[in-house]
Amino acid sequence: MKHNNKKPLILITNDDGVHAKGIQCLIEVIKPLGEIVVLAPEGPRSGMSSAITPYVPLRIFRLKQEENLTVYSCTGTPVDCVKLAINEILDRKPDLVISGINHGSNAAICIIYSGTMGAALEGCIFGIPSFGVSLTDHSSNADFSEAVKYARIVAEKVLEEGLPKGICLNVNVPNEGEIKGMKICTQTPGRWVSEFMKSKDGSGKDIYWLTGVFENFTPDDKNTDEWALTNGYVSIVPSQIDLTAYQMVDRLKHWENA
Numbered sequence: 288m289k290h291n292n293k294k295p296l297i298l299i300t301n302d303d304g305v306h307a308k309g310i311q312c313l314i315e316v317i318k319p320l321g322e323i324v325v326l327a328p329e330g331p332r333s334g335m336s337s338a339i340t341p342y343v344p345l346r347i348f349r350l351k352q353e354e355n356l357t358v359y360s361c362t363g364t365p366v367d368c369v370k371l372a373i374n375e376i377l378d379r380k381p382d383l384v385i386s387g388i389n390h391g392s393n394a395a396i397c398i399i400y401s402g403t404m405g406a407a408l409e410g411c412i413f414g415i416p417s418f419g420v421s422l423t424d425h426s427s428n429a430d431f432s433e434a435v436k437y438a439r440i441v442a443e444k445v446l447e448e449g450l451p452k453g454i455c456l457n458v459n460v461p462n463e464g465e466i467k468g469m470k471i472c473t474q475t476p477g478r479w480v481s482e483f484m485k486s487k488d489g490s491g492k493d494i495y496w497l498t499g500v501f502e503n504f505t506p507d508d509k510n511t512d513e514w515a516l517t518n519g520y521v522s523i524v525p526s527q528i529d530l531t532a533y534q535m536v537d538r539l540k541h542w543e544n545a
Contacts, residue, residue, distance in 0.1 A: 295321030302402030309388035335402035365406035384410030389421035395475035418456035475513035
């Protein structure tokens with residue numbers, strides 16, 4: 288499809304599905320910034336991380352087309368949506384990819400599991416300035432008024448200043464109390480514990496429900512995203528697609544001679 292080359296081209300996706308309140312609120316606040324193309328999953332795809340769909344054909348459905356806004360749904364994952372948009376729908380590379388607004392936090396280790404951030408990282412792989420934005424409220428009818436305000440601020444900053452190659456942003460917005468502003472953070476070290484609730488199915492066989500509690504290894508570290516969110520700040524963590532542990536390369540070199 289042909290796009291207006293005079294306006295920034297912005298691709299929006301998410302992992303809660305194209306009809307989720309979070310993405311609908313995001314679309315409205317981002318529309319004034321450029322030409323918007325939305326390609327999002329047809330339904331919830333939370334926890335998909337960077338999953339793709341290799342063995343089942345994907346389908347795309349156009350849901351809406353109006354001036355400077357086209358909305359599609361897809362049968363695939365958030366990453367499938369980004370790939371399909373860039374390879375099959377758009378006539379040029381987007382100026383910005385935004386994923387969200389997610390219902391629920393993607394701070395700390397949640398970035399590893401997040402379909403929201405999987406899509407942002409995929410945009411990053413294509414060399415497109417990208418960020419994911421999440422609200423720390425899982426409710427389907429959450430109040431996104433503060434989240435959209437900061438999503439707009441970050442979008443304007445990224446369009447103006449860009450991002451370095453291989454870097455995207457993980458933006459999380461607290462849902463309680465007055466927001467004090469934005470804080471550039473590091474990812475909180477920690478992990479989920481007590482991750483399953485055991486129960487029985489109708490025939491008495493064991494089944495397991497994913498649950499859990501996040502264990503923060505450094506709760507007093509004011510540089511981390513969890514501290515920022517707990518203390519009323521929007522956390523912004525610069526994140527990268529290169530997972531190489533460079534400090535280990537020289538240390539392991541002697542293995543080459545084994």
